Amino acid sequence: MRRTKILATIGPASQSKEVLVEMIKAGVNAVRCNFSHGTADDHRQRVQLIREVAKELGVYIGILADLQGPKIRVAKFKDGGVELKKGASFILDADMDKDSGDEKSVGIDYKALPKDVAKGDVLLLDDGKIILTVDKVSGNKVYTKVTAGGVLSNNKGINKQGGGLTAPALTDKDKEDIKTAAALEVDYVAVSFPRDGKDLDYARELLKQAGSVAGIVAKVERAEAVTNIEEVIMASDAVMVARGDLAVEIGDENVPAIQKMIIRRTRQLDKIAITATQMMESMITNSTPTRAEVSDVANAVLDGTDAVMLSAESAAGKYPVESVKAMSRACEAAENSNLVDIVSKENVTRNHNRVDEAVASAAVYLANHVDAKAIISLTESGSTALWMSRINTRLPIYGLSRNKSTLGRMTLYRGVVPIEFDSTRMARFYVNREASLELEKRKLVKQDDWMILTSGDHMGLHGGTNKIKVIQAGNVV
The missing domain is CATH 3.20.20.60 (Phosphoenolpyruvate-binding domains)
Structure with a gap:
């Protein structure tokens, strides 16, 4: 996977x-x-x-x-664009009509630019393809020299090298x-x-x-x-x-x-x-x-x-x-290269201030050291599944939740598969079995596969994960 x-x-x-x-x-x-x-x-x-x-x-x-x-961009040119040659002078004019640009000057959408720059600053236009060095600022006009030229067309972006724009x-x-x-x-x-x-x-x-x-x-x-x-x-x-x-x-x-x-x-x-x-x-x-x-x-x-x-x-x-x-x-x-080793050890060995976070870490550790085929997190907020995803494992983590917002968030959690599952609609005694059956029905596990499951004593409460259980598909009671 x-x-x-x-x-x-x-x-x-x-x-x-x-x-x-x-x-x-x-x-x-x-x-x-x-x-x-x-x-x-x-x-x-x-x-x-x-x-x-x-x-x-x-x-x-x-x-x-x-x-x-924020739109930190030049405005438009009369002819759709101009060619700026190295060494030429060029003005960025906050007062200029937005459609009147030419080879000498152009308007700007970001009117505060003259206040944000000073002599010597470097401005990069069109993702850095064109480079301007500021000669001086007078009123709402920024006078520049073209350091690296090229064709500049309508509405191209402006960046200040090193940052500092206040938009x-x-x-x-x-x-x-x-x-x-x-x-x-x-x-x-x-x-x-x-x-x-x-x-x-x-x-x-x-x-x-x-x-x-x-x-x-x-x-x-x-x-x-x-x-x-x-x-x-x-x-x-x-x-x-x-x-x-x-x-x-x-x-x-x-x-x-x-x-x-x-x-x-x-x-x-x-x-x-x-x-x-x-x-x-x-x-x-x-x-x-x-x-x-x-x-x-x-x-x-x-x-x-x-x-x-x-x-x-x-x-x-x-x-x-x-x-x-x-x-x-x-x-x-x-x-599959076995080179992914980011911060797993840090997450496994660090001290945890929360019980549910410690449970998540322990569950992945356990799953990595037994012959498990999957990890199941019964989760309200998705936090347990997120913590699990910080630790490297080749096992799929199935985040089972009844909350649509939680399911949507988990779509970007590394290694986590979100599955809609409402544990509050069944007797607590049957939750683990139903969770296993959900995965079996989807053909994600098969008969006799071992799984690690985390849950809380009280279904439907955020931050309540406090249990780890080893279960076997087809044999959950």
């Missing part, structure tokens, strides 16, 4: 029922809805279709709403999109360009006010987020290493080490790690990935990431299904 989860972006190439069915069969565990594109109705229709397909296939598919974040993480559009995400009952909401834990706390409060218990995903894209990584991780439920904008701000060469650090620390703090951006980029137009892309995916798996993400490959590429299959193969091969 592949343990690393695949998060695929849905878009024009993958929003038909036929393609979605094939993508899920190929291995998609959760779907990303990019709120930078489309209307609320577009997202509503896509979410409805995803749930319809998942129900037909008998699987749980998580849904992540990815907020656009808030949540725009008015994002706040409205949070309400839409809450109404759609998504499982996760990703916050773009957070600077610190306060940005994430604010997003969580807005979600709460909208009636949502969705998990918060922190997209690490700013240099400030790296500086404040400890509080960013603690304020979130999952952390996405969003390597595109991050690479522009901190330098391409620094991303690999930062990626490893973030994944490791995220796992240590019992949060979910997602690795994203250009993982199978060439498959937007090619039917097979490059060797470098396969290696990239494999290295993320070896780092211990919980999930790997497809962006344009599945949203707008020619080969969305093939991209999922290629990513799945790369994940499985890496997992």
Whole structure:
């Protein structure tokens, strides 16, 4: 069983029922809805279709709403774009009409840019393809010299090398999109360009006010987020290493080490790690990935990431299904290499402050040292299954829960398979037997297979896991 989860972006190439069915069969565990594109109705229709397909296939598919974040971009050009030559002067003008750009100047969507930069600062446009050095700032105009030229077209992004732009993480559009995400009952909401834990706390409060218990995903894209990584991780439920904008701000060469650090620390703090951006980029137009892309995916798996993400490959590429299959193969091969050894020993040997966390750790240890075929976690909140997923095991962890929000969250937990199961509807004496029968019915275990099961004395209570039992399929009483 592949343990690393695949998060695929849905878009024009993958929003038909036929393609979605094939993508899920190929291995998609959760779907990303990019709120930078489309209307609320577009997202509503896509979410409805995803749930319809998942129900037909008998699987749980998580849904992540990815907020656009602040638009730190140039405006538009009269002719759609210009060529900037090295050594030329170029002005970023906050007062300029948004459609009047030319080879000398262009408007900017982010009006506070002149206040955020000073002489000597380096600005990177279009993911670093064009580099400008600030000569001076006068009023609402930023005068620059082109250090690395090229073609600059409409609405390309602006980053400041080293970070320091003060744009808030949540725009008015994002706040409205949070309400839409809450109404759609998504499982996760990703916050773009957070600077610190306060940005994430604010997003969580807005979600709460909208009636949502969705998990918060922190997209690490700013240099400030790296500086404040400890509080960013603690304020979130999952952390996405969003390597595109991050690479522009901190330098391409620094991303690999930062990626490893973030994944490791995220796992240590019992949060979910997602690795994203250009993982199978060439498959937007090619039917097979490059060797470098396969290696990239494999290295993320070896780092211990919980999930790997497809962006344009599945949203707008020619080969969305093939991209999922290629990513799945790369994940499985890496997992079978016996090199995955992230923080398991730390999680097994550390002292636990909670009984349920200690039980989760002990259950995986026990399962790894007996001839068990599966681990079953009867869980309300999903915490027991999450703790189990922090410790390496080749055994599948089946998270059985009656709560839809918990089932949705578990779709991104490494090695955890969410299964709907309501233990409160049966007599306590029969719960273990029914849990075993559920797995037998799904052909996940067979007669006489040994399993490790964790549960609590009182079904339906959060944080109540306090028991481990060794059970045998077909012989549970």
